[in-house]
Amino acid sequence: MRFIGLLVLTFFLPAFAYAALININTADATLLDTLPGIGPSKAQAIITYRNGHGPFVKIEDIQNVSGIGPSTYADIKSLITVGDTGTSDSGTTTATSTTTSATTTTTLSVGGTPPEYIPIPTLRIVTDSDRTVSSGADTVFTAVVYDGKGNKRNDAVVKWSFGDGMQRTGASVYHQYYNTGEYLAIVRATTSSDGGDAMREMIITVEDASIKIASVSARGISLANNDSRTLDLSLWRLSMGGREFKIPADTQILAGRMILFPSQIIQLPISDTASLLYPSGEMAAMYPTATAEQPSAPTVSFNKVQTVEPFINKATDIQTHEEAVVAPAVATELVAVGATLPATPSSDSQKTKNLFGSPWLLGLLSVIALAGAAFVFI
Known part of the structure; x- marks a missing residue:
């Protein structure tokens, strides 16, 4: 009995171990989502790539799916398989259909050999890995494309996406990052003759150059x-x-x-x-390094000025008898700023002095005095 149990384990244990691996050619999105680093979006991307390019020939081909790079592949490579991609020895496929009454069974046999599967060429991109560049400097980015046989594919179209909104096409291009930071750059190579496709990711760290x-x-x-x-x-x-x-x-x-x-x-x-x-x-x-020119200190100079006495007009108009208003002298009218002004007599005393000092008034008073004396004596 023990021998029979060991015999059963010998035959079925490899099958159990193989079943633990996820077949990336047949797994649905839910099963693919259980792989580490594979979310719903990447799981759907695997299915989309599989539908458009055919089954994966080897597990390394999963790196051709957008969003799956070397780091993600390293986490899942021990958990995935492509299964048995070979064809069956039998050249006949049998399809059986049963009617609803379960009384008639029809068997359809289709003979012939299934069409040969032609895998999509696997391209390999050789370029720089993660790198640090200087901001403001044009940096050269170069990629060389090979096929699965090691042949250099100069006909491959190489497109770069630098993560800052700029895209360029060419196997060797220049790009300038204007601001510091970390950017995810993606390079993709395609061949139109056979439908080859490959992608690489790299992290670009941009720093100021001193x-x-x-x-x-x-x-x-x-x-x-x-x-x-x-x-x-x-x-x-x-x-x-x-x-x-x-x-x-x-x-x-x-x-x-x-x-x-x-x-x-x-x-x-x-x-x-x-x-x-x-x-x-x-x-x-x-x-030499350009330096900003500093303004020179202001120069203070002293000029010797001459004191000038202000001119005062002593003429008085006795016909209008209007009091003249004398405006204060403006400082800019003096040659010497801050010169001491002489004391100005009051307007009332000046008017009185000018009134009694007039010869016309004295003559009038003399005439009045003579007329009064004549009137007294007469």
């Missing part, structure tokens, strides 16, 4: 990396004396270090000024 031109001399141009990371200066340019030197690809400066570009190599005319340019031609640093 680099400056430390010195310019007959020895060359020195650049200082004040950043805490290694800076990639591929295809940046040095400009001096009206000429430019393109920095070769894969030229990098270690964090906190300074390097000299010798004049024997850059072959630029010696000048007092120099510039470091991004690959796009925009200014990254200049020498």
